[in-house]
Amino acid sequence: ETGVTQTPRHLVMGMTNKKSLKCEQHLGHNAMYWYKQSAKKPLELMFVYNFKEQTENNSVPSRFSPECPNSSHLFLHLHTLQPEDSALYLCASSQRLAGEGNEQFFGPGTRLTVL
Amino acid sequence: GENVEQHPSTLSVQEGDSAVIKCTYSDSASNYFPWYKQELGKRPQLIIDIRSNVGEKKDQRIAVTLNKTAKHFSLHITETQPEDSAVYFCAVSSGGSYIPTFGRGTSLIVHP
Numbered sequence: 001e002t003g004v005t006q007t008p009r010h011l012v013m014g015m016t017n018k019k020s021l022k023c024e025q026h027l028g029h030n031a032m033y034w035y036k037q038s039a040k041k042p043l044e045l046m047f048v049y050n051f052k053e054q055t056e057n058n059s060v061p062s063r064f065s066p067e068c069p070n071s072s073h074l075f076l077h078l079h080t081l082q083p084e085d086s087a088l089y090l091c092a093s094s095q096r097l098a099g100e101g102n103e104q105f106f107g108p109g110t111r112l113t114v115l
Numbered sequence: 116g117e118n119v120e121q122h123p124s125t126l127s128v129q130e131g132d133s134a135v136i137k138c139t140y141s142d143s144a145s146n147y148f149p150w151y152k153q154e155l156g157k158r159p160q161l162i163i164d165i166r167s168n169v170g171e172k173k174d175q176r177i178a179v180t181l182n183k184t185a186k187h188f189s190l191h192i193t194e195t196q197p198e199d200s201a202v203y204f205c206a207v208s209s210g211g212s213y214i215p216t217f218g219r220g221t222s223l224i225v226h227p
Binding site for chain 1: 151160
């Protein structure tokens with residue numbers, strides 16, 4: 001598959017579970033992002049990585065832990081989540097952070113339900 | 116920080132009509148304004164964007180206009196078709212802070 005892929009597409013977990021979301025981009029981009037999309041709320045940026053280095057943590061609770069082992073892969077490790085964390089988690093990538101080439105391409109998302 | 120307002124939240128039109136969605140922003144340093152389309156159950160997809168050095172950009176049936184003085188930009192869709200039905204999001208970012216701020220979205224419904 002080309003573009004940005006995410007696995008799993010759906011995830012149901014209990015509040016005491018530990019799980020991880022995976023994102024992979026096949027576009028040769030240097031920047032990757034995690035977003036949270038909840039019903040009736042704007043897209044919320046969570047984390048930004050540029051050349052594997054975290055450049056932004058948008059006041060995200062520590063129960064969400066990102067990992068970027070290389071420019072093509074991005075993970076979001078989840079532990080002791082709350083029901084209000086249930087949402088669609090979207091990964092995106094762009095060639096660069098700003099200026100020409102900062103257009104973001106999104107993955108299909110992981111629909112997360114926390115029981 | 117940046118404040119982005121998007122209107123209307125819902126827009127219902129007949130096939131063939133035009134649709135206009137407007138976003139206002141607060142930071143005069145903002146210089147990049149993309150629009151995304153998200154169909155039900157699918158990922159947001161970039162459909163058109165504009166940078167602050169131009170006032171208008173067109174791509175077939177869609178166009179975006181930017182008024183930097185008034186700090187607003189609009190998405191125009193002409194000759195709407197049922198497959199245009201989706202949620203449309205505007206976003207704003209600046210060179211100083213590349214973090215995009217998204218609008219709340221507009222649900223466009225095109226009736227056949």
